[in-house]
Amino acid sequence: MGTIQLKKVRKAFGESIIIPGADLDIKHGEFIVFVGPSGCGKSTLLRMIAGLEDLTSGEILIDGKDCSDAAPASRGLSMVFQSYALYPHMTVRNNIAFGLKMAGETPEQIAPKVAKAAETLNLTEYLDRKPGQLSGGQRQRVAIGRAIVRNPSGFLFDEPLSNLDAALRVNMRIFIMQLHKDLGATMVYVTHDQVEAMTMADRIVVLNRGNIEQVGSPLELYNKPNSKFVAGFIGSPKMNFVEGNIAAKHKAKTIGVRPEHIDIVSGKGEWQGKILLTEHLGSDSFLHVDAGDAGRLVVRAPGEFAGKPGDNISLKPDAARIHKFDAQDLSIR
Amino acid sequence: MATNQSRAIGKWALAPSLIVLSAWAFVPLALTIYFAFLRYNLQDPDNTSWFGLSNFYYFLSDPYFTKDFINTILLVGSTIIFTIAGGVGLAVLLDQPFWGRGIVRLLMISPFFIMPTVSSLVWKNLIMHPVFGLFAGIQRFFGSTEPIDWFGHYPLISVIIIVTWQWLPYATLILLTAMQSLDGEQKDAAAMDGAPPLSYFRYIVLPHLSRPITVVILIETIFLLNIFAEIKVTSVGGFAGNLTYLVFSQLNDANDVGAAAAGGIIAVILANIVSYFLVRIVGKNLEG
Ligand SMILES: Nc1ncnc2c1ncn2[C@@H]1O[C@H](COP(=O)(O)OP(=O)(O)O)[C@@H](O)[C@H]1O
Ligand SMILES: [Mg+2]
Numbered sequence: 001m002g003t004i005q006l007k008k009v010r011k012a013f014g015e016s017i018i019i020p021g022a023d024l025d026i027k028h029g030e031f032i033v034f035v036g037p038s039g040c041g042k043s044t045l046l047r048m049i050a051g052l053e054d055l056t057s058g059e060i061l062i063d064g065k066d067c068s069d070a071a072p073a074s075r076g077l078s079m080v081f082q083s084y085a086l087y088p089h090m091t092v093r094n095n096i097a098f099g100l101k102m103a104g105e106t107p108e109q110i111a112p113k114v115a116k117a118a119e120t121l122n123l124t125e126y127l128d129r130k131p132g133q134l135s136g137g138q139r140q141r142v143a144i145g146r147a148i149v150r151n152p153s154g155f156l157f158d159e160p161l162s163n164l165d166a167a168l169r170v171n172m173r174i175f176i177m178q179l180h181k182d183l184g185a186t187m188v189y190v191t192h193d194q195v196e197a198m199t200m201a202d203r204i205v206v207l208n209r210g211n212i213e214q215v216g217s218p219l220e221l222y223n224k225p226n227s228k229f230v231a232g233f234i235g236s237p238k239m240n241f242v243e244g245n246i247a248a249k250h251k252a253k254t255i256g257v258r259p260e261h262i263d264i265v266s267g268k269g270e271w272q273g274k275i276l277l278t279e280h281l282g283s284d285s286f287l288h289v290d291a292g293d294a295g296r297l298v299v300r301a302p303g304e305f306a307g308k309p310g311d312n313i314s315l316k317p318d319a320a321r322i323h324k325f326d327a328q329d330l331s332i333r
Numbered sequence: 334m335a336t337n338q339s340r341a342i343g344k345w346a347l348a349p350s351l352i353v354l355s356a357w358a359f360v361p362l363a364l365t366i367y368f369a370f371l372r373y374n375l376q377d378p379d380n381t382s383w384f385g386l387s388n389f390y391y392f393l394s395d396p397y398f399t400k401d402f403i404n405t406i407l408l409v410g411s412t413i414i415f416t417i418a419g420g421v422g423l424a425v426l427l428d429q430p431f432w433g434r435g436i437v438r439l440l441m442i443s444p445f446f447i448m449p450t451v452s453s454l455v456w457k458n459l460i461m462h463p464v465f466g467l468f469a470g471i472q473r474f475f476g477s478t479e480p481i482d483w484f485g486h487y488p489l490i491s492v493i494i495i496v497t498w499q500w501l502p503y504a505t506l507i508l509l510t511a512m513q514s515l516d517g518e519q520k521d522a523a524a525m526d527g528a529p530p531l532s533y534f535r536y537i538v539l540p541h542l543s544r545p546i547t548v549v550i551l552i553e554t555i556f557l558l559n560i561f562a563e564i565k566v567t568s569v570g571g572f573a574g575n576l577t578y579l580v581f582s583q584l585n586d587a588n589d590v591g592a593a594a595a596g597g598i599i600a601v602i603l604a605n606i607v608s609y610f611l612v613r614i615v616g617k618n619l620e621g
Pocket of ligand 1: 013018036037038039040041042043044045
């Protein structure tokens with residue numbers, strides 16, 4: 001079992017309200033990603049689930065049981081911290097074993113569990129080293145080892161990959177997804193990186209200033225964002241927003257079109273523009289276009305697109321893929 | 334890595350201070366070594382002559398030597414134990430958030446700024462005095478008719494109390510600074526691992542403090558071997574004198590410059606031996 005329910009969970013530090021009230025149902029075995037800009041309260045919410053932060057009000061049910069005031073270790077959850085938070089003066093072995101030792105297990109019970117975790121994570125040859133003698137990626141794996149060895153019903157990750165370099169980050173992302181498959185445990189994963197969110201999540205929870213803006217599968221959020229905030233946050237490069245007359249024609253305050261939903265057409269398109277910059281990624285080219293009334297747009301073109309800065313082009317947005325937002329920045333459907 | 338040229342510049346830039354520093358350290362030491370091998374008594378200053386190792390022999394066979402040697406060890410050892418134990422406790426307490434923490438921290442450090450002679454006088458006349466002292470007053474308040482004569486009956490313990498009071502702030506300050514550098518996520522990780530407060534202290538805090546504790550022990554050893562004002566001011570030198578005091582009395586009471594110099598050399602050698610072993614023992618026990 002590994003269900004987590006948040007009911008009107010609220011958090012204030014003194015006067016400042018960080019989480020005004022969050023409701024969320026996490027099912028057993030789900031991979032949930034909290035995503036949002038830095039400072040929006042993702043860590044705070046995760047730490048409340050962990051029991052490291054008190055609730056101002058509301059309740060948290062884990063496996064159906066009210067755990068709002070339960071001690072962190074009694075919730076059956078493990079956490080992987082952004083800075084890894086390994087114990088620097090303990091060996092890798094003792095780092096991984098510490099939780100079991102605190103739970104009162106005997107050395108005979110502990111040894112095989114540590115050995116198994118170390119094997120899963122390719123840490124066997126480093127067991128007698130101290131964290132200071134390991135690379136960033138190895139430390140990350142020790143932190144994960146420390147989490148899995150207790151066989152928790154749920155894992156909490158707080159931006160676990162943000163201290164790794166780009167190549168390692170991709171590897172670890174796949175490793176964590178594989179781990180999720182193998183263990184079948186519930187995982188709650190915090191990140192500010194929408195690519196991580198899109199690639200890993202079963203469901204994404206988008207947070208904005210402590211409010212849950214939308215919960216849904218990656219494609220739901222991509223195709224049907226509830227608000228301009230979600231629309232702008234999910235997808236890369238960012239969605240183009242156009243206001244004014246053009247939006248008014250669609251009976252909206254703002255319309256949004258993703259770079260991949262604008263076609264470059266020969267002849268007269270809907271918008272005329274001049275290429276300002278091109279970014280060539282090989283598979284795709286991203287054009288930054290000054291499109292007159294429509295403002296500055298980013299447009300996706302094929303990798304072999306030959307246009308140069310200064311060229312004039314015609315653009316045609318995919319009418320079915322235009323998102324409309326009202327004065328409150330909410331989607332009009 | 335620096336280039337050859339920048340290293341050469343570094344060397345030249347360091348040279349003046351190195352010369353001054355070595356002269357500073359070397360001249361007094363050289364003079365002391367020189368005197369240690371001379372028969373040189375101030376009652377007979379004209380009659381100085383080469384004395385070989387006799388000064389060392391007389392100093393070591395002085396009936397006070399063994400006693401003062403043991404006193405030195407006891408004084409240094411127990412003060413270190415008390416200041417470290419107290420310092421760790423206070424550092425953990427003062428690291429907690431509470432109202433007025435800033436002021437309390439400031440007050441904590443203040444004993445360290447009081448001159449040893451002054452604080453010894455205060456302890457002698459206002460706190461531990463058998464008639465006018467605070468301790469005696471407290472004892473009388475609880476009905477005792479014969480308050481403890483601290484310096485008369487427990488001279489060494491009295492000195493240890495005074496010196497501990499002086500050095501506790503130092504230990505606390507260093508350890509508190511170290512406490513503040515303990516990563517908050519360590520505490521969270523320990524909470525997730527289910528470590529109760531005592532285990533958190535034993536397995537996380539104490540190892541984190543091991544290095545600063547070694548530093549405190551080293552620095553205190555160096556300074557506590559030289560304790561003098563507290564013994565002199567409280568006039569307990571005859572019972573609770575240490576090696577520094579013995580050197581002083583060779584010079585002051587016996588006017589024997591040679592023996593005093595020999596005592597000084599012996600003290601320096603002992604201090605080095607003591608600190609060498611201390612660092613090893615402490616390093617081994619706390620690092621692991
Ligand atoms: N202990 C605290 N005391 C006061 N404010 C805090 C505390 N912890 C976090 N905050 C504030 O709460 C907000 C959300 O923080 P956090 O949850 O760490 O954001 P995120 O993880 O999304 O970047 C921030 O504005 C931060 O300043
Ligand atoms: Mg955070």
